[in-house]
Amino acid sequence: MPGKVHERKPKTELLKQVWEERSELFAEEQTELSQYRLDQLVASVFCNGPYYYYVFDLADLNLLYISDLVEPIHGFSAQDATFQQILDQIHPDDMPFVAAAEETAVEMFRDVIGIDKIKKYKMSYCFRFRMADGSYRLFNHQAVVLTTDAQGRIGKALNIHTDISHLTSENNRCISMIGMEGEPSYFNLEVNMPDAGAAPTQKLFTQREISIIRLVAAGLTSAQIANELALSEYTIKNHRKRILKKAGCQNMNQLLGSNLVEELI
Numbered sequence: 001m002p003g004k005v006h007e008r009k010p011k012t013e014l015l016k017q018v019w020e021e022r023s024e025l026f027a028e029e030q031t032e033l034s035q036y037r038l039d040q041l042v043a044s045v046f047c048n049g050p051y052y053y054y055v056f057d058l059a060d061l062n063l064l065y066i067s068d069l070v071e072p073i074h075g076f077s078a079q080d081a082t083f084q085q086i087l088d089q090i091h092p093d094d095m096p097f098v099a100a101a102e103e104t105a106v107e108m109f110r111d112v113i114g115i116d117k118i119k120k121y122k123m124s125y126c127f128r129f130r131m132a133d134g135s136y137r138l139f140n141h142q143a144v145v146l147t148t149d150a151q152g153r154i155g156k157a158l159n160i161h162t163d164i165s166h167l168t169s170e171n172n173r174c175i176s177m178i179g180m181e182g183e184p185s186y187f188n189l190e191v192n193m194p195d196a197g198a199a200p201t202q203k204l205f206t207q208r209e210i211s212i213i214r215l216v217a218a219g220l221t222s223a224q225i226a227n228e229l230a231l232s233e234y235t236i237k238n239h240r241k242r243i244l245k246k247a248g249c250q251n252m253n254q255l256l257g258s259n260l261v262e263e264l265i
Helices: 013-021 035-044 070-074 083-087 092-113 115-120 207-217 222-229 233-247 252-256
Strands: 051-057 062-066 121-130 136-145 156-163 174-179 186-190
Touching (some): 051 083, 062 083, 070 121, 092 174, 092 186, 092 233, 115 121, 115 136, 186 233, 207 222, 207 252, 233 252
Antiparallel strands (some): 136 156, 174 186
């Protein structure tokens, strides 16, 4: 019901863990920010609903600026806001997805796009945010890297949060990497959620993973599997890595020769 306060807190350590485990991609010291670039980016972002934006530094997770528009949305003033306070407004049930979406974005830059192009992309996905009255609404999260250090590691980032609950209440649970300055875009990439850790063999893999294992056993390549399942090749490769990690195997041949998948194929 609107106005009802959620007692649970989101496990924000899940998100911070993603950044900590990929520390080689993030700057260790603060980086310089061009005010012109910030103004230009904010002006170019399409926000179809109530929104606010802020700039924070990945080096220390401190807010550098937050717009006054945060107060009517979350109920706290821009003057007193902290980055942790913003994270605490995320719906507890959506926090694992947010962490997984951020990990997917990092892997896309590392494995597909290239870290050198990180400032030429806008990342976009959705989750529920707590409003000033205690209710939750669906928001679109957009993020742009503003600065990198001499080694190309991420420094400051601009985040824009837009209330889209008047447009939809359904989260497609995907992430889009939107290219700027002529770069190609990657829309609605599947976000691989970590499993709760079921012990029985038949529950070790998700249905999607089982489908991929069977297609690998049939001799299909990642590109062919992507075409078969109407997914991106990147998503299939990501699934394969997670399958091997779950199974404790070095490669697919080792997995297919184990008793973990005998009943699956």
